[in-house]
Amino acid sequence: MNQAGAAQTGVPATPDEVDRIVDAWRRERPDLDVAPLEVLSRVTRLARHLDRARRGAFARHDLETWEFDVLSALRRAGVPYELSPGALLTQTLVTSGTMTNRIDRLEDHGLVSRHPSPEDRRGVLVRLTTSGLTKVDAAMADLVAEEHTLLGTLDPAQRDTLAALLRTVLGQFDA
Known part of the structure; x- marks a missing residue:
C-alpha cells in the first residue's frame, strides 16, 4: 500500500x-x-x-459446501423451510440434473424431504427436516464466527466501507 x-x-x-x-x-x-x-x-x-x-x-458439522448452500437456501426461506427445486436452482446456480442429485443425497442423509406442491400436483417442494435445520443452524453459527475472525482487524466503519465498495464492484455482475 x-x-x-x-x-x-x-x-x-x-x-x-x-x-x-x-x-x-x-x-x-x-x-x-x-x-x-x-x-x-x-x-x-x-x-x-x-x-x-x-x-x-x-x-465440523459433516457438511460439504454444496450441502450447506442448499440447506441454507431452505433455511432462509423461513417457516416451513421449503422451496421448489426451481427456486433452489436459482439460488444455488446449478443445473437441474445437479440439483436433483443434490436433493437425492440430502434426502438420503435425512436432511431434507420432498412433499407434493399444494399449488401444482406435478410439482414437489423440498423441505428441511428437523435434523437439517439443526445442522444448518449450527454450521451457520460457526461460519459467522469464522468470518468475524477474518474481518477482526477492521472496525465496524471500515467493514461498512469495504462492504459498500465491494457491492459497487460486484453490482456489474449481479445486475
Missing part, C-alpha cells in the same frame, strides 16, 4: 505479499498499469482464506 492509501485508511503501510508481487511487475513491466493487482490480488487471496474457513466450519 502506498503512503497516500495508508493515510486515507489509517492502516499502516506494512508491505505484504501483494505489494512484493506488484513491485516486481512494475520493475519488470513498467509499461503496464498493474494497479488493479493491488485490489484484486488481495481479493483473490482473501477468497482463498474464506474458502478454507468455510470448508472448516462446514466440516
Whole structure:
C-alpha cells in the first residue's frame, strides 16, 4: 500500500505479499498499469482464506459446501423451510440434473424431504427436516464466527466501507 492509501485508511503501510508481487511487475513491466493487482490480488487471496474457513466450519458439522448452500437456501426461506427445486436452482446456480442429485443425497442423509406442491400436483417442494435445520443452524453459527475472525482487524466503519465498495464492484455482475 502506498503512503497516500495508508493515510486515507489509517492502516499502516506494512508491505505484504501483494505489494512484493506488484513491485516486481512494475520493475519488470513498467509499461503496464498493474494497479488493479493491488485490489484484486488481495481479493483473490482473501477468497482463498474464506474458502478454507468455510470448508472448516462446514466440516465440523459433516457438511460439504454444496450441502450447506442448499440447506441454507431452505433455511432462509423461513417457516416451513421449503422451496421448489426451481427456486433452489436459482439460488444455488446449478443445473437441474445437479440439483436433483443434490436433493437425492440430502434426502438420503435425512436432511431434507420432498412433499407434493399444494399449488401444482406435478410439482414437489423440498423441505428441511428437523435434523437439517439443526445442522444448518449450527454450521451457520460457526461460519459467522469464522468470518468475524477474518474481518477482526477492521472496525465496524471500515467493514461498512469495504462492504459498500465491494457491492459497487460486484453490482456489474449481479445486475
